[in-house]
Amino acid sequence: MSSPAPGWYADPFGRHELRYYDGSTWTEHVSSHGRAGVDPPAGGSHVPTVQRAPEKVQRDVQRAGTAGVAAFQGGGSLFNEPVLVVNQKAKIIEVNNEYAIYDQNARQIAAVREVGQSGLKKAVRVLTSYDQYLTHKLQVVDMQGTPLLALTRPAKVFKSRIIVQDPAGNEIGQIVQQNMIGKIRFALEAGGQQIGSINGENWRAWNFNIRDHTDTEVARITKTWEGFAKTMFTTADNYVVQIHRQLSGPLQALVVAAAVSIDTALKQDQRGLG
Numbered sequence: 001m002s003s004p005a006p007g008w009y010a011d012p013f014g015r016h017e018l019r020y021y022d023g024s025t026w027t028e029h030v031s032s033h034g035r036a037g038v039d040p041p042a043g044g045s046h047v048p049t050v051q052r053a054p055e056k057v058q059r060d061v062q063r064a065g066t067a068g069v070a071a072f073q074g075g076g077s078l079f080n081e082p083v084l085v086v087n088q089k090a091k092i093i094e095v096n097n098e099y100a101i102y103d104q105n106a107r108q109i110a111a112v113r114e115v116g117q118s119g120l121k122k123a124v125r126v127l128t129s130y131d132q133y134l135t136h137k138l139q140v141v142d143m144q145g146t147p148l149l150a151l152t153r154p155a156k157v158f159k160s161r162i163i164v165q166d167p168a169g170n171e172i173g174q175i176v177q178q179n180m181i182g183k184i185r186f187a188l189e190a191g192g193q194q195i196g197s198i199n200g201e202n203w204r205a206w207n208f209n210i211r212d213h214t215d216t217e218v219a220r221i222t223k224t225w226e227g228f229a230k231t232m233f234t235t236a237d238n239y240v241v242q243i244h245r246q247l248s249g250p251l252q253a254l255v256v257a258a259a260v261s262i263d264t265a266l267k268q269d270q271r272g273l274g
């Protein structure tokens with residue numbers, strides 16, 4: 001395979017939003033939230049993991065059920081597995097959003113990491129709840145830390161929006177919150193057109209169905225963790241994404257992005273759950 005053209009790409013080291021590639025090597029030139037900086041390309045790429053027993057991951061799949069899931073063979077990567085189990089990394093104080101993503105056999109195949117946060121923003125997250133109004137940037141990466149998707153939730157007041165891009169910064173589509181009260185709904189948009197939707201199935205947004213432009217269900221998100229915070233979907237540690245058939249194009253990327261972006265879109269402001 002030929003090397004990518006020189007340009008700005010998602011930082012493969014996971015410390016910044018973007019890093020400049022000169023055509024042969026990654027350089028020290030970085031950028032986060034539009035601010036340029038210098039950071040030598042040293043060290044490994046951070047891949048979040050969650051220490052969770054395989055039987056617990058498989059139990060999540062069983063709890064989610066299998067109704068409506070097509071029996072297609074998984075290909076071993078994030079974009080061709082029929083079941084994704086998403087586990088949020090448990091922390092006493094959440095400063096970075098981090099998730100591990102498993103297949104239905106409890107093998108971790110990808111992860112999500114938050115990038116480009118300043119020290120001031122981390123302090124805000126520790127000391128206040130104001131971060132619900134700030135911009136959040138995530139990378140979906142494979143197990144080598146190579147970025148697969150870049151997700152941006154711009155600063156918001158009420159409704160959330162997630163911009164989904166490829167590692168080179170090209171927009172694939174957007175996940176746009178449609179309402180604040182009642183059963184939460186999101187539109188899946190690409191090229192200025194709505195190509196699908198994500199629909200909460202109860203007013204607390206515990207479970208979602210994902211539909212294509214013909215209103216046919218193509219995937220489902222089910223919360224599987226229960227505990228003292230069970231009344232809020234977005235405080236759940238674990239949930240399962242069931243994909244009913246092989247998808248392609250922007251819809252495929254947006255459905256995979258939905259596995260983590262719904263949680264990020266809603267958790268910053270619990271009032272958004274109505």
